[in-house]
Amino acid sequence: MATFDIMNPQISTVAKGLEGKVITVYGGNNLGKTKQATRMKKPLYFPFERGLNAIAGVPYFPINSWADFKKYNKALTKDPAKVKEKYNTIIIDEVDAFAKYATRYVANQYGVDRIKDGNEGFGLWKEYETEVWEEINKLIGVGFTVIFIAHAQPNKEGKIFPKGDKRVLAPVIDNSDIVVYLESNGVDENNQVIKSSAWLAETENAFARSRWDYIDTFIEEYTAENLEQAIITAIERQEEEEGFAAVSFEDFQESQQSEDLDYDSLMAQITEIGTQLHEDDRAEEVTEIVERNLGAGKKVGQATKKQVEVLTVILSELQELIEEDSE
Template identity: 45%
Template sequence: MKIDILNPSISKVSAGLEGKVILLYGGNNVGKTLQSTRLERPYYIGLEDGLRAIAGIPFASVKDWKTLKDIIKQFTDPRTIEAVKERYQTIIFDGVYDSAIMCQEYICRKHGATHIGETAPRGENRPNLWTAYEVEYLSEIGKLLKSGFTVVFIGHAETDKDTGQINPRGDKRSMLLIRNKADITAYIESNGIDEDNNVINSTAWFVERVGEGGHFARSRFTHIVPKIEFTAENLEKAISDAIKKEEEVTGINSVSFEEQQKDYRAPEYNYEELMKEVGEVGNKLFELGKSEDIQHIAEKHLGQGGKVMECSKGQEQIIAVILDELKELLSSLE
């Protein structure tokens, strides 16, 4: 489907937590794991040992990148994803820093290196390991981000030595990806205990406090409250209320995640259909004596001597571009 800028798609917000990406970070014992497991139909991917005191939650203990890849494949396989979604809605990914280390180790072993910053010996055909790690991490985690599940990433906090501000712990190739993709990044702050030594629920901050003693946090939802008493119910309510407020302000009703995603799906190019249409349009142009124009269009995109009918699978986008130009040429002659 070609995009028509005069008849544009209109952006809409999806209701509920389906398809939302949430990053929760903070210190230990602030309720990140406990409250996450109280969200709708959870599955816990444990790269840490944070589930040992919580019973009744479906989980996998992950100790290497290959195992994580296997789990992600099961959650995102288009052949089975609908059946999986009937069982699970929330994927809890605990923790981000550990996944980054596992991915780095995987890349090092794949390329025979001892550490991710190692430089290949002269003459050795080894890629930049940091780049290879970034590509691998983006490829796998990106599948989860597009899956339509509620994905909750759990991370630790660290204090920036220069600014004194608290940030999610992790390198820019892993944590920055998740921070940029998250609909909500919440800093979970401990409130300690009360006078009877009972733990007080933590505070989840959705807005940033800049500078020393402050923290990073943000939300894509303009009308979300700055902070909540951190419980699963309050988190879901804060998002729901923000979406309802957006509806009131814009007058545009929210839709399901599937409905929202229709305007974000990548175009699908069918090689056989494209080649068939190229042949049909090309034959019409040939009959009109435009063989030189056909070759000129092909060579513009395929190089000197390039022929569209020699294109192979994997070149569908190029074929589609050439087909558009052939159609425009034919239209100008009719």
């Protein structure tokens, strides 16, 4: 188990480029949401709705169920370093349909027709939230550029927001580094569609936002290239204004790591320290720590691999006993 010094925390960093960034793009129909997303670097498209009908040459896997997505997501995230040789950008199109697939899966999982019928009428909302959160967290945690595409919908006051179930929108929006709202520019004098514009900050009419203080808040002509350049420029401006150097995504990801939660290693360390404490006639204290964390009458040997976080707490408390002996 890794040790730490509370007086020497890690210092936050900012990663260069689009690697590891999460982007939500939303707006009305025919504004270029899907087309521009598929022009990002090395895309892989997940069509929860049929967005490729007029776009050729895009790598994708068909989605006919939530189980399909879980299967693909597991394959993507099992060995991300290898997979990223082929794909950089993962596109989820679109959020509301994504939620409907998850709803159906959870209802079927618990043998009911609708989410609200589960748990004897109390609903399966928590189970549904957890299911969605786990898959999103898995996907965004390994360094792909992830793009969520959503439709637009006005609220009661007329302000425009991404459309979708709040239990899915919350983890999508909360994890997005940027939420882009697309606005139509109509047609020109020859009745040709003018490319849409993009808002990267909230206006009176629509929700949008960015984590970068120095980003241009409006893109006149929305394209994949212009969006990427806006993000890169924002990071460069932040470097200049705040006097730091952005790091590679690999260095950024390394800085986010905490202790290694390896089950076998934790069990070995607990056994070693526990044995030492028993020899020092501190068996009662060991038992108290174990039962406080695992439950009355429980032993460390009964802990499962799903309880690795609990095992880290037990190990930390046992280490404190050892440190008391050495003082």
